[in-house]
Amino acid sequence: MPVSGGMAHGVVHVLKDHFDEPEPETIPPERADAELERLRRALDTTREEILALQSQMIEGGGVVEADIFEAHLLILEDESLLKQVEKRVRVEWLNVDYAYYQLMLKNINALRRMSDPYLRERFLDIKDVTQRVMRHLRGELLETPMFDHPVIVVARDLTPSDTVQLDRGKVLGFAVETGSAVSHAAIIARSLDVPAVVRLAGISEELHSGDVVLLDGDSGLLILNPSESTLDESRQREAEAEEREDALLLRRHEPAVTRDGQPVLLGVNAEFLDEIPVIKDSGAEEVGLFRTEFLHLADPDASEDWLADAYRQVLEAMAPQLVIFRTLDLGGDKVEDSYLQNPEPNPFLGWRGIRLSLGRRDFFKRQLRALLRASSGGRTGIMFPMVSAVQEIIEARKLLAECQSELAGAGFEPPQQVLIGAMIEVPGAALAAEAIGRQVDFFSLGTNDLVQYTLAVDRLNARVADLYQPTHPAVLRLIEMTVEAGQKCGIRVGICGEIAAEIALTPLLLGLGLRELSVSAAQVARVKEAVRSLDAGECRALWQSLRGDPDAAGVQQRSRELAQRCYPDLFEP
Ligand code: PEP
Ligand code: MG
Secondary structure: OEEEOOEEEEEEEEEOOOOOOOOOOEOOHHHHHHHHHHHHHHHHHHHHHHHHHHHHHHHOOOHHHHHHHHHHHHHHOOHHHHHHHHHHHHHHOEOHHHHHHHHHHHHHHHHHOOOOHHHHHOHHHHHHHHHHHHHHHOOOOOOOOOOOOOEEEEEOOOOHHHHHHOOHHHEEEEEEOOOOOOOHHHHHHHHHOOOEEOOOOOHHHHOOOOOEEEEEOOOOEEEEOOOHHHHHHHHHHHHHHHHHHHHHHOOOOOOEEOOOOOEEEEEEEEOOHHHHHHHHOOOOOEEEEEEOHHHHHHOOOOOHHHHHHHHHHHHHHHOOOOEEEEOOOOEOOEOOHHHHHOOOOOHHHOOOOHHHHHHOHHHHHHHHHHHHHHHHHOOEEEEEOOOOOHHHHHHHHHHHHHHHHHHHHOOOOOOOOEEEEEEEOOHHHHHOHHHHHOOOOEEEEOHHHHHHHHHOOOOOOHHHHHHOOOOOHHHHHHHHHHHHHHHHHOOEEEEOOHHHHOOOOHHHHHHOOOOEEEEEHHHHHHHHHHHHHOOHHHHHHHHHHHOOOOOHHHHHHHHHHHHHHHOHHHHOO
């Protein structure tokens, strides 16, 4: 399933999320020295690899991430660990792979049992180091150390915490076994503007790091060892696509106004600080959604000062534009690794978004205080995810007011006027939108979740993917109700789910009355051009004729037909 367009030709890097347990072997005593020498070489290579990663991080401004590698080096250089391995090799005549692995596993398991959550999380550092050392012991990847050069990332699944660890500047594309168009690998691929294909069953076992592939994000193909003629064909297609893209980009900074004069505001969705130059140049008029989970996952212990500084960087870079920060949407599919140890039976219906934030007040207040402190850097919006009841907004606003007076007491600059919003992504919130609307300055429709909760279809589950229908009449009615409630309350209503970027659905969204669309940076120019080619009156009439139509596929088709009539060129890959 193609989820992010474009072509990539390059070397694969398989992200292994598990250990291949080495087998115990008895070695002849005369091999002991050679075994230990093999371990020393693997440790040296790992050390070089970590140092290289660390300096790359520092160069890229990721000082906090670079500290993680400091911990990794300490584990790697721990003399007492090495002595224990040596003993097992020399006394029990065990192969070094097994001796090292067993010892590290013992440490990992000991840490996992710790009650202190901070210490418990440290098992990941040991796991990471062990994985690297094991790979080098087996001679895997010695010629292609991780992220030494650009790679196509292949994985079973890619969680947000995996993506924060990637050196994103060196990712050429993603090929993933699980997921969907609204899974985070897909969202990140679109923000990085690299191709991605999901649902490639078995790919992470079948491919090996170092394999050469062609990844086609337009038709959903992954070709192993592509022939020269296949490559020629893909280069040709890519050159044509680039030409079309260049033409589109020429008008990206101009406003998007429909043929009959309706202005539509285009915002951009972002996740990382290193995206700032790209989002700034995308042609967007605001940041409609800054997903703060990713900064958090990069360093769950980040201080209030560090967060305030990071948020301020975004605000100052984007000023005078508005930046809407979404408070942490942890839980569901966006989890910290430590959390995976105690999974909820139903994470999407569990402790997620605003619920988790309200349940961990100190943690929530750290983020709110950081946002308020940053707000003197530019026009700030704060919005809350997964709202299901108006009380949550009232509660969150109370905490915000508390933070405000604490900051004033501590002598901080008074925060600027901050806009407060609610994400409408739970059907109950759409149904109660009027009451919620009286407590906020804006709504943002999170259709990725709204579709999954309305239709009871897990957004990541391939088995029920055909039931994930954004044009289902129930979903469209909820969107319409939200727009109507927004109008009654006199507040802005935007949409930041992935369908905002689907140009086949732009006629339908405009017909529903939406006038603010927030999409990934790479899509801004294209969606603006789609808007310019449409007539809002015609879109309205389209929606009038489709309201209540039970045939989701038919509704989608009707919208696509109007779109293809108005901007056929935009449908070329
Ligand atoms: C959504 O649910 O539509 C949304 C924008 O948020 P996320 O994809 O991060 O859940
Ligand atoms: Mg959501």
